[in-house]
Amino acid sequence: MDTADDVRIEVPHRELLDQVLDKWSLSVLNELCERPCRFNELRRAIPQVTQKSLTATLRRLERNGVIEREVVSTRPVAVRYRITPLGKTLRHPIDVLLAWATQNMPVVERAREDFDEREETGR
Numbered sequence: 001m002d003t004a005d006d007v008r009i010e011v012p013h014r015e016l017l018d019q020v021l022d023k024w025s026l027s028v029l030n031e032l033c034e035r036p037c038r039f040n041e042l043r044r045a046i047p048q049v050t051q052k053s054l055t056a057t058l059r060r061l062e063r064n065g066v067i068e069r070e071v072v073s074t075r076p077v078a079v080r081y082r083i084t085p086l087g088k089t090l091r092h093p094i095d096v097l098l099a100w101a102t103q104n105m106p107v108v109e110r111a112r113e114d115f116d117e118r119e120e121t122g123r
Contacts, residue, residue: 019064020090024049024057029083032067033091036082066090 009017019025027046031037037045042054049057058081061067066087072078101108 016064019060020066021094022057024053025061026094028054028057028061028081029066029087029090029094032081032083033088036070036080038072038078038080042081061087 020029024046027049028042031042031045039054039058042058043049043051046054058067058069062069062081065084067081068084070080070082072080
């Protein structure tokens with residue numbers, strides 16, 4: 001039986017978490033949790049992301065089964081992305097992490113300031 005003490009971050013876990021929790025994936029997942037989107041809708045919703053980064057992010061999320069790509073037979077042909085049932089299960093743990101970050105940000109900021117001050121003074 002697994003216990004909390006048995007949980008270890010192995011290479012496959014680290015790779016998956018890196019791919020699902022990276023800079024652009026969280027923004028993409030946030031958008032797709034609301035509604036399916038076409039590529040350009042995602043670009044407009046996340047204006048800082050480059051086309052190349054968005055394409056790579058979508059491919060990683062699709063490969064991991066978190067989103068799915070649907071070709072829409074329109075003229076011109078369009079592609080729409082949607083969250084999968086597996087992807088929807090990420091909502092709760094991500095919300096918990098974001099709540100933790102929000103709650104602890106003042107403490108983290110103080111720690112950063114203290115660290116930077118020690119680095120500047122050489123202590």
